[in-house]
Amino acid sequence: MPRANLVKAFRKLLPSESVLFEPEDLRPYECDGLSAYRQMPMIAVLPSNEAEIIEILKICTAEKIPVVARGAGTGLSGGALPHADGVLLSLAKLNEILEIDPDACTARVQPGVRNLAISEASEAYGLYYAPDPSSQIACTIGGNVAENSGGVHCLKYGLTVHNILKLRVLTIEGDSLEIGSEALDSSGFDLLALMTGSEGMLGIITEITVKLLPKPETAQLVMAAFDDVEKAGAAVANIIQAGIVPAGLEMMDRMTIAAVEDFIHAGYDPDAAAIVLCESDGSNEEVADEIEKIRDIMHMSGAVRIDTARNEAERRRFWAGRKAAFPAAGRVSPDYYCMDGTIPRKHLAEVLRRIEDLSSEFGLRCMNVFHAGDGNLHPLILYDANRSGELEKAEAFGARILEICIEAGGSLTGEHGVGIEKLNQMCLQFGEAERDIFHAVKAAFDPDALLNPGKAIPSLRRCAEFGAMHVHRGEEKFPDLPRF
């Protein structure tokens, strides 16, 4: 169907302001939080209820038109990058909190509800929604499910997959699925886990039931400075080994500390090679006990300075520094490229050393922020997109970092998703047979491959080409690494 007819068909369903098709209107939709990748969709539609989505999908299925779902567009892997010949399906208007059940500790919400809005609405009952990605103020819960988002507290409280109970999903074929239940498990395969993190490739989520937790009585934070990254890494391992599961365990390297301290004045030690932030939450007794243990361990691990936040304001200030790490990069440099690899913690020092080598090799600065508790590394490569060639250099640098993470036995993405950005590295992390299974899973839900095509799972051809290029470059070859 030509675009004009499609526009006409959508306009019958939706108000005219909710059907965008002119370049002027579409350009602001050409990218998500990763603006290095841009593509205008053929049409963008903004339905405001499930019935409208069903009708839109019917048209797209009948006409074999690709559909890309979008929430707030805060994703960092280009997962919501539009398809040139496709429809961009914005779910932002479905932003209602349908029900909060304080007895069952659950909330039923629409996909366009912001992550933080759930906690705000539950606050009156002393409850909150635990996963807290840095973008929680803006990112939508639908996007969180699509990416299986984490946050600084996920070592203790889990990722999105651990905190949702039930989804309503529309398949591209027009079926409405209830996946999961209000109970703790359900009959059959764990499709809830399969949907979580599927990057909009399996279905359109129209309703989500999340678990809520009682707000911890209190929280306390220890900040420890180290003169050596290796010691900081060891401190993290020692805390875990001592049987402590901290609410948050974060680490920053020298460059990050400097950048952050410059504009947040969080009170970090500017001479430190690394800073570890360790938070304990729970009942007053638990926290008091745990904080004492944490301080002892930091001391034994060779911390040069150990501060316990003296009050809530100081605790917030210590955290503010960490949370501002990304924007701080934005102030130090016009553009930054954020990576998201995970590694077994024991390889941290080695991986950081190799990143430093690459930094001089590529001539680009790199800041490192680390969710130390769960081994999730966020190197921020600083570059200037207006200088020709720098973006390409940053991308090549980033690709090498991911390869190092995979070599270390980790993964190329811990929480941002593969999207469009890490397709090539997927060829390194997974062999042909695994990728074949991924395509098979997709086919079980979406036989015509209309939902977010070209994302998350590389085509076999793409990997063949990438493999050839990779070997051709004469760099280290990556044999099919066993993942165990």
Place this chain on the structure above:
Amino acid sequence: MQTRLNERFQNTPQGREAETILRNCVHCGFCLATCPTYRLSGNELDSPRGRIYLIKQLLEGREVTRKTQLHLDRCLTCRACESTCPSGVEYAHLLDIGRNQVEQTITRAPIDRMLRFALRKVLPNRNLFAFVLKSARLCRPLLPERLQRMVPAQPKIRQNPPQANHPRRMLVLQGCLQPALNPDINHAAERVLDKLGITLLEAQKASCCGALAYHLDAQPEGLDAMRRLIDAWWPYIANPDKPIEAIVVTASGCGVMVKDYGRLLKHDSAYAEKAARVSELAKDIGEIVAAERPELTRLLENCPASEAEAIAFHAPCTLQHGQRLDGVVENILKTAGFRLTRVADAHLCCGSAGAYSIVQPHIARQLRDNKIAALTRDDPTFLVTANIGCQIHLQNGTQLPVRHWIEILDRVLCGETGDRNP
């Protein structure tokens, strides 16, 4: 974000400023969360990030139409996005540049042009506006109910100007709409500051601060109003014998504008220095009172203790985002013994936004109703704000009285009739 500005803009001061602002934006989307219009429409084009993109494509030389203008018009300039932005993007400045460009490129529909022209001519003209308002009040009983509600009622005026002549002197911005709509605000400010040992002066010939025209697509006209105001004030500022300490502004919407004079007129060699001085002196009434906290506390001790009344405070955007004075007024009110109710989404605009409630009535009404609902959830006895525009706009949507906070502080310090002498 990558930018490729069109040659036309590359070497203009505006173009350079725009580029710097654009380069700061990393497209993270945090601003969507706190944007009132995005929260209503869910459309990226009605969000700060979307508007930045619209302005970017305009400055990159792509064709734009009335649609871009529409989405820029819909911005309330509440600047909640700036409070949220982790990268320090100066959105409002970029928006001014974008709006100005669009205005030069796109011709508005005649009816739209007329409305905007009329607003620019009537509202900032104190006498003309007073006349219009008076006529409207006279005709009020004859109007249909919907229109009736749009005409603000005559407030009780408690003229009781202080007589003392303190050595501490400050200038006060009289304003354009405020004297007609609610003269009591400045009277109250005079009485409260008098108690604190400060005399307020009004400059002759001082009129509108220029905000109305500046934000109604007539930036040159707005700049002229600013120059006129600076001229009216300058003799007081430059008087070495009787210096003034500050320029007090009782409407946060005007305050944010006056504080920005220095930046807006920096390329005008005749006014740059004066404008910077004016901006330096400009203070919201909240800042002035907060600075006198010890004296205020002492005065309050002598006032009959009133029962802790529950009031809901609406912080105008121009106060909390524009001037970044979040919490200042709230603390004064708490000191004065009021109980402030919890207000959800306190960062959101009420929809008043200068002339916005007139040019975008539909969105303004939705925002107002949401705001009233949020403000009244914990059953306050009345609502309090810090800007005349918000006060009138909110009052249109509720039976509860809406007041300027300085009025209620005045009542505590000076009694119902304004003549209490502790």
Place this chain on the structure above:
Amino acid sequence: MEAIVEQLTECVVKANKNKQALCIRGGGSKDFYGNARALRYPKLEIRPYQGIVDYEPSELVVSARAGTPLNELESLLSEHGQMLAFEPPDFNGAATLGGCIAAGLSGPRRGYAGAARDFVLGVKLLDGRGRILNFGGRVMKNVAGYDVSRLMTGAMGTLGVILEASLKVLPKPESERTLCFELPVEEALETMRRCAGQTLPVSATCHIDRRLYIRLSGIESAVDAAHVKLGGDEFGDNLSFWESIKNQTHPFFRGNKRLWRLSVKSTAPPFSITCEQAIEWGGALRWFAAAEDCTATAVRAQAEKAGGHAMLFRGKDPNISAFHPLPPALLKIHRRLKRQFDPAGIFNPQRLFPEF
């Protein structure tokens, strides 16, 4: 060990070619579980493929081969002060890691710490074509590709043979204490609900024989404080009571009656059914020890009404599907997934659903 994998692969490749159904089996501790038909087929014995592959306590991760006895794995973790936090049952003591993941069953701690699927980080899998596949990994966070590892959890071996699994482990609590209250079912449910809404270190709840048992786990001072808050008597035989619930050696679970497992919304009111009932997981898990005249339709209708599903846990009946039947749209997806992973349908046919 390589030889065993080769053997298993060969076996699967041959079965795939000949469309010969196989029954994947570890320790046989859960032979009673699921639909019985699958047990008739030739066994694919996994038990010989055992051993810990990697265990680094400071990484909170353990990887082991599927045939590793569960109790062996747990005692290794225990030596390092760690545990499988989902408290998997091992019934007759012969349970293996592979069976534990394939069945996806979790014990008393599930209501508070999470289920088997929540702790699975990665699996090595033998699919229906005899291919060895690796999904997930040994890191806590990993969103590359679909979450096939969790999909395997509870799939009853119908999608492939789990060869290895990596699990997140947690430190053992410093101290544990069980409180016991004499309470009727309504009040017990209310107490469980109240516990869930507060930050108490509750790690298990069970209402059985008109008594409510609440287990507290954590540091001593927190357990003390919670004890004061909740009141109640300390129940002496802490360990063996919860063992008897987890492994179903408690008298409630014995006998020849059918045992129904109802997984429901935790706030569902008590069920009006004339049979013995037990409640776990803060109200989210209800056990019915029911006579045969209590029909499957009636039980399932009650479970659905309470927002969940019912499973015939023990006491097989060829006329009753052990697992709660799926609505058609979900069944369609299940069948397609099955076909993709196991095109010839050789793995545990009908063990999960009669349809495949």
